[in-house]
Amino acid sequence: MTDTATDLLTWAGILEIIRNGNPLPPRRDERSPADWREVLTPDQFYVTRQHGTERAFSSAMCAVFEPGRYACACCGTELFDAQSKFDSGSGWPSFTQAIAPGLIAYTLDTSHGMQRVETTCNVCDAHLGHVFPDGPAPSGLRYCMNALALKKLA
Ligand SMILES: [Zn+2]
Numbered sequence: 001m002t003d004t005a006t007d008l009l010t011w012a013g014i015l016e017i018i019r020n021g022n023p024l025p026p027r028r029d030e031r032s033p034a035d036w037r038e039v040l041t042p043d044q045f046y047v048t049r050q051h052g053t054e055r056a057f058s059s060a061m062c063a064v065f066e067p068g069r070y071a072c073a074c075c076g077t078e079l080f081d082a083q084s085k086f087d088s089g090s091g092w093p094s095f096t097q098a099i100a101p102g103l104i105a106y107t108l109d110t111s112h113g114m115q116r117v118e119t120t121c122n123v124c125d126a127h128l129g130h131v132f133p134d135g136p137a138p139s140g141l142r143y144c145m146n147a148l149a150l151k152k153l154a
Contacts, residue, residue, distance in 0.1 A: 007101060011133035011140060014106050014117060023102040025122035029075040036074060047148040048074050048126035051118075056091030059147030063087075069099070070150045075124035078153065079103050080143070086135075088142055093150065095143040096135050104143075106131065119143060 017023070036049050046052040070080040070093075080095045088094035098104050102122060109118035109130065119128045128149045135142030 008139055009097060009101060009141065014131060014141070017106050018108055018117065022105040022122060025102060025105075026077075027123055029077075029124040031124070040074065041148075044073055044148050047146045048128075051127045052146075053129075054092075054146045054148050058091075059093065061093045061147035061150065061152065062091060064093075064152060069153045070095075070145075071153055072121040072124060072126050072128075073149050073151050074126040075121060076151075077103060077121060077123045079121065079128070079150070080145075088135075088144070090142075090144055092129065093145045093147050094135070095145065096139045096141055098143070104128070119145075121149075 033049060037045055040048065043054070047054055065082065065085060067082050069078045069082070070085075071078045079098055081099055084095045084097045086094055086096060105120045105122040105125075107118045107120065109116045116130045116132075119131050120126060121128060126149055127146075129143065129145040132142045132144060133140055
């Protein structure tokens with residue numbers, strides 16, 4: 001359920017996507033794990049292709065609030081704008097909303113004895129992090145992202 005006036009995605013909308021399936025991506029990048037290993041650092045590969053999590057407070061990106069966009073570290077698809085970035089205090093870069101619907105895919109993640117919603121790049125399936133319903137208004141969402149999964153564009 002998205003707000004048709006603003007296209008703002010809310011937690012209810014994410015739960016509906018999980019029930020009904022993810023939106024179509026704008027394009028697909030289906031490189032093999034071997035291909036990704038060639039272009040990513042070992043840490044980036046671990047986080048994005050093996051569903052890893054970087055240590056909290058391990059990246060300077062948490063404290064970056066300059067204007068610009070954040071792209072998928074793997075395929076370069078622009079996912080977030082700095083305008084939606086906020087300081088969550090969690091130790092991971094946090095955003096309230098993606099640039100557009102269809103860029104991020106949502107999957108129920110029951111690993112580690114928790115029920116969480118995993119977020120992946122809808123273009124190349126890179127693991128980005130998780131999204132939680134405890135973010136600030138107006139979306140109420142907190143996209144808790146691994147800095148290693150993103151690259152800041154000027
Ligand atoms: Zn991607």
